Amino acid sequence: NYATMEIPVRKASKAITLVSPTLEPHMKLFAKGKVKVIPNGVHVPKEYMTNSGNDVIQIISIGRVVKQKGIQHAINAIAYLPSEIQDKVRLNVVGDGDYLDALEKLTAQKNLQNVVTFHGKLIGKPLQDIYQQSQIHLMPTTSHEGLPLTILEGMAFGLATIASKIGGIPSAITDGVNGFLIKPGNVQELIKKLESLIEKPQTISDIGEAARTSVIKQYSKEIMVEKTLKVLNSVV
Numbered sequence: 001n002y003a004t005m006e007i008p009v010r011k012a013s014k015a016i017t018l019v020s021p022t023l024e025p026h027m028k029l030f031a032k033g034k035v036k037v038i039p040n041g042v043h044v045p046k047e048y049m050t051n052s053g054n055d056v057i058q059i060i061s062i063g064r065v066v067k068q069k070g071i072q073h074a075i076n077a078i079a080y081l082p083s084e085i086q087d088k089v090r091l092n093v094v095g096d097g098d099y100l101d102a103l104e105k106l107t108a109q110k111n112l113q114n115v116v117t118f119h120g121k122l123i124g125k126p127l128q129d130i131y132q133q134s135q136i137h138l139m140p141t142t143s144h145e146g147l148p149l150t151i152l153e154g155m156a157f158g159l160a161t162i163a164s165k166i167g168g169i170p171s172a173i174t175d176g177v178n179g180f181l182i183k184p185g186n187v188q189e190l191i192k193k194l195e196s197l198i199e200k201p202q203t204i205s206d207i208g209e210a211a212r213t214s215v216i217k218q219y220s221k222e223i224m225v226e227k228t229l230k231v232l233n234s235v236v
Helices: 002-012 021-027 071-079 100-109 124-133 149-156 187-198 201-218 221-235
Strands: 016-018 035-037 057-062 089-094 116-120 136-139 160-164 180-182
Touching (some): 016 021, 021 035, 057 124, 057 149, 071 089, 071 187, 100 116, 136 149, 136 187, 149 160, 160 201, 180 187, 187 201
Parallel strands (some): 057 089, 089 116, 136 160
């Protein structure tokens, strides 16, 4: 397919748009001067709730429920938090997939049934409500990602995100500024970051606000449309 379909399309194209700069090195052949990186854009809610005064910190982990997405690392990290910190958190797993049974079994093994809730796949207002009630987003993926929309959605709602340093994620998150980055699959690092964040509610708020500002400036739907129209107009 690469030789018979992709290369001819590259040669015939006047412009090629990519959602992440991490894809650009793979587009050198027959694409010189044609590539424009236009990140996916997300809706930025005009109003959002920080819930910073709540006793319980709501955490969201969202995406296809497959092993490579690393949700098991999020569950294991919460399982190894000190009991006094674990009592302060609730993990909301949103999504479906063939790894769901394994995650439910892991949750039972770790005796976290009262801490971890599986919501299945959500869209529209139910998904928005989960984002609204959350303060922290965990995405400890081990899969080579482009730039996941869920990262940008969480940031748009002012969540403090802890995500793997992989694929296009570091292009949106600067560690310690508008989120936190960990090595893929490193549960100990995830535990350390999560524990530190939970112990500092003001940091959750500050990081979340910086994340939301980043999305407004770089990753809104309006910016995506504007950049796309600019490319289209340049080649028509």
